[in-house]
Amino acid sequence: xxxxxxxxxxxxxxxxxxxxxxxxxxxxxxxxxxxxxxxxxxxxxxxxxxxxxxxxxxxxxxxxxxxxxxxxxxxxxxxxxxxxxxxxxxxxxxxxxxxxxxxxxxx
Amino acid sequence: xxxxxxxxxxxxxxxxxxxxxxxxxxxxxxxxxxxxxxxxxxxxxxxxxxxxxxxxxxxxxxxxxxxxxxxxxxxxxxxxxxxxxxxxxxxxxxxxxxxxxxxxxxxxxxxxxxxx
Numbered sequence: 043x044x045x046x047x048x049x050x051x052x053x054x055x056x057x058x059x060x061x062x063x064x065x066x067x068x069x070x071x072x073x074x075x076x077x078x079x080x081x082x083x084x085x086x087x088x089x090x091x092x093x094x095x096x097x098x099x100x101x102x103x104x105x106x107x108x109x110x111x112x113x114x115x116x117x118x119x120x121x122x123x124x125x126x127x128x129x130x131x132x133x134x135x136x137x138x139x140x141x142x143x144x145x146x147x148x149x
Numbered sequence: 150x151x152x153x154x155x156x157x158x159x160x161x162x163x164x165x166x167x168x169x170x171x172x173x174x175x176x177x178x179x180x181x182x183x184x185x186x187x188x189x190x191x192x193x194x195x196x197x198x199x200x201x202x203x204x205x206x207x208x209x210x211x212x213x214x215x216x217x218x219x220x221x222x223x224x225x226x227x228x229x230x231x232x233x234x235x236x237x238x239x240x241x242x243x244x245x246x247x248x249x250x251x252x253x254x255x256x257x258x259x260x261x262x263x264x265x
Contacts, residue, residue: 073252083186083237085256128192135205135247137182137254139192 045069048129048140055147061116063143065129068110073132076103076114079142080125088114088127119147151175153242153257161263167228170260172240174221180204180246181223182254183215186237195238198223199246227262235264 046067055061065074076088089096089103091112096103100119105112116123124147129140154173162168174181183195194207198217215225221242227234238261241254 075254077254077256083239083259083261085239085241085259087254087256090253130192132247132252136194136197136207137184137192137247138194141191 045138046140053145057149059119063114065112067131069133071131071133074112075130077128078125121147123147155257159261163265166230170225172223174242178242180243182241183225184239230264
């Protein structure tokens with residue numbers, strides 16, 4: 043079993059829909075990162091959180107340390123949100139990555 | 150502030166050769182981490198350098214090595230290249246590094262290595 047599990051692996055949504063991507067982990071962590079990767083490879087850090095909830099524009103990230111679970115929400119999704127979203131945990135002095143969620147938002 | 154830069158962006162090598170990749174972090178960042186991304190294995194942590202010292206290492210063979218200079222620039226070297234080393238190699242810089250106080254990772258554009 044992977045130490046970081048993401049679901050779903052693939053997600054297709056219509057423009058305007060509310061999207062949720064989930065991340066569960068099994069190791070002790072000091073922080074959890076949500077990353078976005080567009081075709082071509084560039085990775086952007088969306089959030090780094092160790093407790094509670096953070097919001098940037100239409101993106102919201104939450105984490106429940108007791109349940110070892112985090113969610114990334116996208117409100118009012120747009121085709122430009124189409125990308126791979128990757129959860130990574132900062133644990134045991136290294137980043138451990140989930141396999142990513144491929145999101146396609148159709149107009 | 151300038152972002153993280155990586156050179157070269159693309160590289161083609163043959164089996165048995167060695168390669169050196171370079172990463173220049175954001176000014177003021179002392180930590181540089183290296184990652185390998187392949188379609189089969191996804192993103193995997195290679196190692197982290199902080200203030201010229203390797204602080205953490207992932208599960209990769211000794212053919213993968215690195216170093217960091219006093220200006221925080223880092224290089225990664227892969228010797229005796231194998232076909233399976235074909236991948237996107239990403240570096241990321243952060244202010245405090247893994248297990249540090251503030252560890253938001255700022256990624257470079259990556260170097261795409263193809264081994265023939």
